Amino acid sequence: MLRSTILGLGSYVPDRVVTNDEIRFLNDQHVKCAEPQTETNDEWIKKRTGIEARRYVPNDGKIGSSDLGLYASQRALEDAGVTAKEIDCIIFATLSPDIHFPGNAVFLQSKLGIDGEDGCACFDIRQQCSGFIYGMQMADSFIKTGVYKRVLVVGGELHSHSLDYTTRGRDVMVLFGDGAGAVVMGPKETDSPTDGVLYTHCGADGSGAMDLHLKVFEIAKLPYVYYDAKNRDQNSIMYPQMDGKKVFLNAVRAMVASVGRALRETQLTWKDIDWFVPHQANLRINEAVVQYAEIPPEKALNTIQYYGNTTAATVPLTIDHWRKAGKVKKGDLVLSTVFGAGFTWGSAIFRV
Numbered sequence: 001m002l003r004s005t006i007l008g009l010g011s012y013v014p015d016r017v018v019t020n021d022e023i024r025f026l027n028d029q030h031v032k033c034a035e036p037q038t039e040t041n042d043e044w045i046k047k048r049t050g051i052e053a054r055r056y057v058p059n060d061g062k063i064g065s066s067d068l069g070l071y072a073s074q075r076a077l078e079d080a081g082v083t084a085k086e087i088d089c090i091i092f093a094t095l096s097p098d099i100h101f102p103g104n105a106v107f108l109q110s111k112l113g114i115d116g117e118d119g120c121a122c123f124d125i126r127q128q129c130s131g132f133i134y135g136m137q138m139a140d141s142f143i144k145t146g147v148y149k150r151v152l153v154v155g156g157e158l159h160s161h162s163l164d165y166t167t168r169g170r171d172v173m174v175l176f177g178d179g180a181g182a183v184v185m186g187p188k189e190t191d192s193p194t195d196g197v198l199y200t201h202c203g204a205d206g207s208g209a210m211d212l213h214l215k216v217f218e219i220a221k222l223p224y225v226y227y228d229a230k231n232r233d234q235n236s237i238m239y240p241q242m243d244g245k246k247v248f249l250n251a252v253r254a255m256v257a258s259v260g261r262a263l264r265e266t267q268l269t270w271k272d273i274d275w276f277v278p279h280q281a282n283l284r285i286n287e288a289v290v291q292y293a294e295i296p297p298e299k300a301l302n303t304i305q306y307y308g309n310t311t312a313a314t315v316p317l318t319i320d321h322w323r324k325a326g327k328v329k330k331g332d333l334v335l336s337t338v339f340g341a342g343f344t345w346g347s348a349i350f351r352v
Contacts (some may be wrong), residue, residue, distance in 0.1 A: 008080025050283020054177030054308030093131025129340025155312030177308030252288025
């Protein structure tokens with residue numbers, strides 16, 4: 001039988017480490033000031049989120065999220081032993097594209113040197129924190145039906161340029177970091193029902209769309225950018241808005257249900273699964289999911305402590321982090337579940 005499988009994995013985070021002690025001193029140019037700019041501290045952030053640090057790109061206007069995706073993709077291609085020219089489809093998941101349109105996938109294609117008249121198919125998907133699992137489901141379907149043979153699935157985010165570095169924005173600002181992760185997927189003939197990608201499922205509930213959102217502009221309005229970005233009384237629309245308690249409760253509920261569904265439909269148990277990799281939005285959410293879904297705590301992998309929430313990048317970034325540390329091994333079976341704005345969610349079971 002033909003299945004899709006992960007051929008290679010790669011990730012990238014910028015060099016700059018921004019700790020909880022430093023972030024409260026940063027202005028909107030990421031410059032450390034003598035006096036605090038935000039009323040927060042290390043204890044407050046760790047207690048509520050589990051985050052200790054995050055990574056930021058240089059604030060020189062030279063790096064976009066497609067560049068972060070490029071660095072992760074190059075590492076995934078090398079890991080897979082695949083050249084960029086062998087890629088016949090790119091799926092790029094991000095909520096922080098370089099520009100409004102065109103999407104990041106075509107920019108990544110060009111940076112990989114595989115653009116031109118015979119360039120591969122390029123998809124951009126906007127499922128926020130659920131983007132990587134949505135992208136994996138697409139790639140799995142494309143490969144199993146023979147549409148494409150080498151699919152590059154990328155999650156890449158540059159959050160640090162779009163956050164409110166004041167007390168007004170602290171609940172969201174402290175959460176996010178910059179980073180990217182990528183996998184190369186391809187076909188595999190196998191008689192084993194537990195090879196490759198075993199399972200994917202995605203869902204959404206649009207009634208929660210405005211509980212976590214970023215407008216920046218509204219196309220229904222004329223002009224569609226109708227505020228002064230420098231006027232603090234008007235510019236809150238520039239920044240992400242979140243009903244934290246509602247997002248927390250819905251995330252736990254959806255992720256627990258998604259994990260249960262994945263196990264029921266595959267008839268697997270935690271004895272079969274090597275690692276649980278949840279989306280890295282908040283360590284307290286992940287701890288609650290582990291508790292209520294009765295997941296063995298020693299099988300849960302987290303990296304939010306080091307990188308913050310990198311949205312569409314968190315799943316491949318977390319797997320690659322622990323693979324580099326020697327914990328995750330080739331052939332290990334992973335159950336991953338995600339939840340994001342939309343509300344969107346999903347789960348996948350696959351071998352790395």
